Amino acid sequence: MKNHFTATGIVFNPAGRVLMIKHKKLKVWLPPGGHIDENELPNHAVAREILEETGVRVQVISAANPALPVTEIELPLPMEILLEDIEGDGSHNHIDMIYLCKTEESAVDMQRAEVDDCSWFTPEEIERLDTFENVKNSVRKAAMIIT
Numbered sequence: 470m471k472n473h474f475t476a477t478g479i480v481f482n483p484a485g486r487v488l489m490i491k492h493k494k495l496k497v498w499l500p501p502g503g504h505i506d507e508n509e510l511p512n513h514a515v516a517r518e519i520l521e522e523t524g525v526r527v528q529v530i531s532a533a534n535p536a537l538p539v540t541e542i543e544l545p546l547p548m549e550i551l552l553e554d555i556e557g558d559g560s561h562n563h564i565d566m567i568y569l570c571k572t573e574e575s576a577v578d579m580q581r582a583e584v585d586d587c588s589w590f591t592p593e594e595i596e597r598l599d600t601f602e603n604v605k606n607s608v609r610k611a612a613m614i615i616t
Contacts, residue, residue, distance in 0.1 A: 475563045476515035477502030478570040479548070479611040480527055482589060487608055488572075489595065490522055490579065491586035498598040500607070501587075502565070512545050515568045523587050524578025527570040535569060535614060545569075548611060551603060567607050569614060 477500050480488040489498045503518040505511050512529045519527050531537070531545035539545045547566040555561040579587035590598065592612040596605055 470560055470562070472562045472564055474505045474511070475502060475553075475565045476505055476511045476518065476547075476568060477565055477607075478515045478519045478527060478529070478568050479608060480519060480525065480570040480572055481611070481615050482572055482575055484575075484589075485612075485616065486589035486591055487595060487611070488519070488523060488525060488577070489588060489590055489598065489600075490584045493583050493585050496585075496599075498595070498600045499604060500567075505566075510544065511547070511566045512568065515566070515570065519570065522580050522584050524576070524580075525572050525574050527572045530569045530571060532569055532614060548614065549607065551607075553603070567611075569611055571615075 479500050490501050492499050501519045501522045505514040516527055516529055529545045531539050532548040533546040548569050549567045551565045553563040553565050577587045592608050595608045
């Protein structure tokens with residue numbers, strides 16, 4: 470069994486829209502994110518992955534209290550940590566830290582090597598996207614915390 474640590478960002482812009490990518494391999498809409506590199510902090514990994522995939526710079530905020538700034542020695546608390554069975558047989562798992570993020574940016578510059586499309590959606594529009602149920606649940610939960 471392989472366990473990989475990953476970080477995903479539910480990114481909100483000032484209009485309350487959520488950034489989603491159309492994953493090239495999976496062919497579904499997902500929040501941006503990816504694998505955490507060796508010796509990389511998970512909150513740095515999520516910001517890096519979002520920037521690499523979408524060109525959007527984000528601020529990672531703590532789910533513990535989104536209104537308070539995170540100190541330099543305090544890591545932001547993920548909104549949730551999910552165990553995702555990638556192969557469906559338990560042989561390859563992602564331990565995915567789902568972070569709340571915000572940005573002042575609206576323009577995207579997607580990385581075509583990994584991403585087929587990239588756009589902003591309202592949480593209600595995400596309910597109708599071709600995505601996984603756990604993604605819809607995470608966006609619902611994030612919207613309740615952010616708004």
